[in-house]
Amino acid sequence: MWADLSMENCSIARTLQIVGEKWTLLVLRDAFNGIRRFEDLQTRLGVARQVLADRLERLVSEGILERRPYREPGQRTRHEYRLTEKGLALHPALVALMQWGDRYVADVEGPPVVLTHRDCGAPIHVTLTCEDGHAVESPRRVTVNPGPGAKVRPAS
């Protein structure tokens, strides 16, 4: 069925058009970890200032980050960047990328970061679950169906 579907409105492709750039995803990673200010982001990422400014502007215009003024005593007003609800919704995607990296490309000592549940302290993982509450253990247990927005692919 996949071969018959148009990819024009693919949700993965559209998401990547917005956030699918290395620096964009690393900015979001840092945003999730409380790094909110341009100077701090720039120092940590080691990215060119103009590239960082471009990525932040795009994330703000997409409604993923919100630009908020702040002012340190004796300084001019500056801005910090905070995740909106739309931005917070990207968390599982970043954790899923991290989890794969932890498993396949971490140093021998192990993962540099471990996520735990604030409420109980247990380690956190990304999982696929169905609405009936089953854990979906493998991509082979997943069926891909045309959704309400499915479009047939034009004949090539």
Next chain:
Amino acid sequence: MWADLSMENCSIARTLQIVGEKWTLLVLRDAFNGIRRFEDLQTRLGVARQVLADRLERLVSEGILERRPYREPGQRTRHEYRLTEKGLALHPALVALMQWGDRYVADVEGPPVVLTHRDCGAPIHVTLTCEDGHAVESPRRVTVNPGPGAKVRPAS
């Protein structure tokens, strides 16, 4: 604590260095949907042949795809590309990107594709769960801790 950690061994950054390129992730998307042959991938993606060849070669050298010979009657031997276990482990990351796109950038009709659990038919979602079995509803319920491979960031 995040600000004190070296990003040199960040699992997100390392993962993006391997798969964090638009065409690479779209090749993997199609691989998960059973598109395995160069010509089929090229037609569907509309990507330049050399770019596709480069991405496939990288995915094979990283052990994410496996190149297997096949032969149609009367044709020369060709190759198809199949996900390895390491490749299959990227599934939650792709589903998480799709889920975000379904929610925020789908057409008004709704998502083009719906994933269901093969065993019970219920729709599938990516979720964060802790090892004690709790659903982690929000990034705010997550604590970020230094892991066994944590390195302190050099003073700048």
